[in-house]
Amino acid sequence: MSVGRAIYTAYLNGYAPRWADALEDGVAEAFPNPVRRIEVELDLEAAFAAERQQYHSTLLLAGLLRHLPDPGSKIVGLTSVDLFIPVLTFVFGQAQLDGSGAVISTHRLHTDYYGLPPDEGILLERSIKEAVHELGHAFGLVHCADYRCVMHAATYVEDVDLKDAALCPVCRAAVD
Amino acid sequence: MKKRKILIVDDELSVRKSLEEWFLEDGFAVETAEDGNAALAKMHAGPYDIIIVDLKMPGMDGITLQKRVREIDQNAAIVILTAYASVETAVEALKLGAFDYVTKPVDPDDLSNLVRNALRQKELEEENVRLKEKVTELAPATPILGASPEMQHVLEMVRTVAETDSTVVIHGESGTGKELIARAVHAQSKRRFFPIVAVNSGSIPESLLESELFGHEKGAFTGAHYRRKGKIELAHGGTLFLDEIGDISPKMQVDLLRVLETKRFTRLGGSQEITSDFRLVCATNKNLEELVAAGTFREDLYYRINVFSVLVPPLRERREDVQPLVKHFVEKYARAMGKPVKDVSPEAQALLLDYRWPGNVRELENAIERAMVVGRQPQIVPDDLPFHLEQPAGELTARSMAGMEKEHIERVLREMDGNISRSAKVLGIDRATLYNKLKKYGIRR
Numbered sequence: 086m087s088v089g090r091a092i093y094t095a096y097l098n099g100y101a102p103r104w105a106d107a108l109e110d111g112v113a114e115a116f117p118n119p120v121r122r123i124e125v126e127l128d129l130e131a132a133f134a135a136e137r138q139q140y141h142s143t144l145l146l147a148g149l150l151r152h153l154p155d156p157g158s159k160i161v162g163l164t165s166v167d168l169f170i171p172v173l174t175f176v177f178g179q180a181q182l183d184g185s186g187a188v189i190s191t192h193r194l195h196t197d198y199y200g201l202p203p204d205e206g207i208l209l210e211r212s213i214k215e216a217v218h219e220l221g222h223a224f225g226l227v228h229c230a231d232y233r234c235v236m237h238a239a240t241y242v243e244d245v246d247l248k249d250a251a252l253c254p255v256c257r258a259a260v261d
Numbered sequence: 262m263k264k265r266k267i268l269i270v271d272d273e274l275s276v277r278k279s280l281e282e283w284f285l286e287d288g289f290a291v292e293t294a295e296d297g298n299a300a301l302a303k304m305h306a307g308p309y310d311i312i313i314v315d316l317k318m319p320g321m322d323g324i325t326l327q328k329r330v331r332e333i334d335q336n337a338a339i340v341i342l343t344a345y346a347s348v349e350t351a352v353e354a355l356k357l358g359a360f361d362y363v364t365k366p367v368d369p370d371d372l373s374n375l376v377r378n379a380l381r382q383k384e385l386e387e388e389n390v391r392l393k394e395k396v397t398e399l400a401p402a403t404p405i406l407g408a409s410p411e412m413q414h415v416l417e418m419v420r421t422v423a424e425t426d427s428t429v430v431i432h433g434e435s436g437t438g439k440e441l442i443a444r445a446v447h448a449q450s451k452r453r454f455f456p457i458v459a460v461n462s463g464s465i466p467e468s469l470l471e472s473e474l475f476g477h478e479k480g481a482f483t484g485a486h487y488r489r490k491g492k493i494e495l496a497h498g499g500t501l502f503l504d505e506i507g508d509i510s511p512k513m514q515v516d517l518l519r520v521l522e523t524k525r526f527t528r529l530g531g532s533q534e535i536t537s538d539f540r541l542v543c544a545t546n547k548n549l550e551e552l553v554a555a556g557t558f559r560e561d562l563y564y565r566i567n568v569f570s571v572l573v574p575p576l577r578e579r580r581e582d583v584q585p586l587v588k589h590f591v592e593k594y595a596r597a598m599g600k601p602v603k604d605v606s607p608e609a610q611a612l613l614l615d616y617r618w619p620g621n622v623r624e625l626e627n628a629i630e631r632a633m634v635v636g637r638q639p640q641i642v643p644d645d646l647p648f649h650l651e652q653p654a655g656e657l658t659a660r661s662m663a664g665m666e667k668e669h670i671e672r673v674l675r676e677m678d679g680n681i682s683r684s685a686k687v688l689g690i691d692r693a694t695l696y697n698k699l700k701k702y703g704i705r706r
Binding site: 137143169170171172173174175176179180182222227228238240241 | 273275276278279280282283285286287288342365366367368369370372373
């Protein structure tokens with residue numbers, strides 16, 4: 086892997102969560118690469134599907150990759166809009182397997198999305214896990230059978246809560 | 262671990278791409294096809310664990326494709342995907358053996374569960390096949406019963422030759438248990454932890470025997486959709502048992518001789534040379550020397566295989582084995598049928614000992630099985646035995662054809678509880694003829 090190459094956290098279209106520093110710390114704990122923050126403007130309207138009231142994550146990811154600061158680095162875009170891919174009802178995020186980038190949405194990571202009181206701590210924890218998970222795919226990792234590993238597949242937010250924010254030793258060794 | 266393979270068939274590029282990425286992240290090997298024909302072309306490249314098929318596609322629709330896929334691969338789990346769900350198409354897809362039917366867009370959790378369940382079912386089916394094979398392998402070998410000096414000599418020969426790696430030819434009449442002897446050779450050899458693969462050369466047409474023995478590559482002939490290993494390849498490390506070796510064609514004799522000399526061969530339609538380390542044990546009920554003299558069996562093959570030969574004597578030449586065999590078969594079928602039959606009456610025993618047993622042990626086993634089916638007493642009695650046993654071998658009593666016929670009709674009637682229709686059927690005559698004969702012989706039902 087490209088140790089030393091930066092991982093960029095890209096906040097899309099003015100999205101500015103208060104916990105951005107903590108998220109970057111979480112990503113830095115999972116990977117040995119330096120983590121840097123950038124802001125990116127994308128044409129969100131072009132990815133919007135009016136009939137679904139959601140944003141096509143593949144199109145957003147393609148737009149994001151055009152903002153990759155340097156070849157060999159990784160980029161993870163963060164947005165609060167609801168994401169989908171055509172065959173699925175929604176996705177928490179999407180990545181290029183063994184590629185350069187990923188995009189995640191916090192839309193369905195909020196506790197209030199499920200009718201619970203807002204909890205910024207839980208939102209941060211979930212966002213770190215999703216960012217690390219999708220970046221893991223960008224580093225070539227596939228889903229892990231260990232339910233505690235951050236690379237374990239999560240299709241419900243409860244699955245996200247169940248796993249750790251860290252890579253298991255096997256996945257970590259594969260990245261190192 | 263081997264990656265599981267998924268084929269995604271959908272005319273929409275965005276669906277193919279997104280599902281491909283989804284399953285790649287899940288660790289699958291993924292292939293995509295834009296329509297039914299492309300999917301079928303990919304099917305020939307190798308089996309898939311799961312095939313996800315869009316219902317509505319231009320050209321071949323999903324249901325038709327499902328039928329075509331089933332002609333090629335019975336085992337793949339097919340999932341039908343559609344944007345327009347209808348009960349009729351769902352029912353049709355499931356009736357045709359689809360694993361499930363889902364509508365687009367799919368909830369990610371549903372898709373994950375669906376794939377997990379499909380794989381689980383497939384793994385269970387595969388495990389079931391493996392376990393069945395294992396059970397067959399581990400099942401205790403049928404004992405070779407033979408206290409007679411003749412059979413003791415055979416078993417001694419088996420012990421002697423088993424330790425070597427020599428080819429063995431087992432001679433003997435039909436029903437003498439040649440395959441059991443072959444299995445005993447394998448079981449006592451150093452190859453016993455590897456498979457013994459049996460091929461009955463006499464019961465398989467020549468065209469099939471070739472692919473059965475050597476295997477074939479995909480496309481080697483019509484219907485060869487997949488590469489298939491032959492019995493010679495499967496016997497690697499173990500023993501290849503060729504029954505009825507005297508019946509194989511001249512061409513197969515040449516091919517077999519080449520393999521025996523080089524231990525190398527190619528699958529049908531293939532060019533890659535394959536090596537198989539196997540020990541050959543063959544059996545025949547024919548006199549191979551006579552076949553060689555008649556020119557129907559190659560002399561070089563005869564000398565190549567006839568390294569060590571074992572002759573299994575017919576049952577009539579070892580009458581002291583009849584009693585223990587009868588006891589063994591009575592116990593076997595009493596257990597299998599849940600019947601409280603313990604033994605054989607002295608009269609029935611005498612009949613069994615007197616008979617010549619042209620069909621050897623197999624005929625004896627069939628006679629006991631039949632007696633256990635029809636018998637109603639805790640012992641097998643003469644009435645339970647096939648009628649011909651009552652006529653001891655070599656003793657020709659002066660009885661008329663009419664007398665024989667009367668006796669036979671009476672016996673069948675007894676066995677059928679006096680039922681005319683069933684008796685007529687067994688006798689191979691119609692009911693009217695049977696009535697006439699009853700009248701003629703004065704038989705009362």
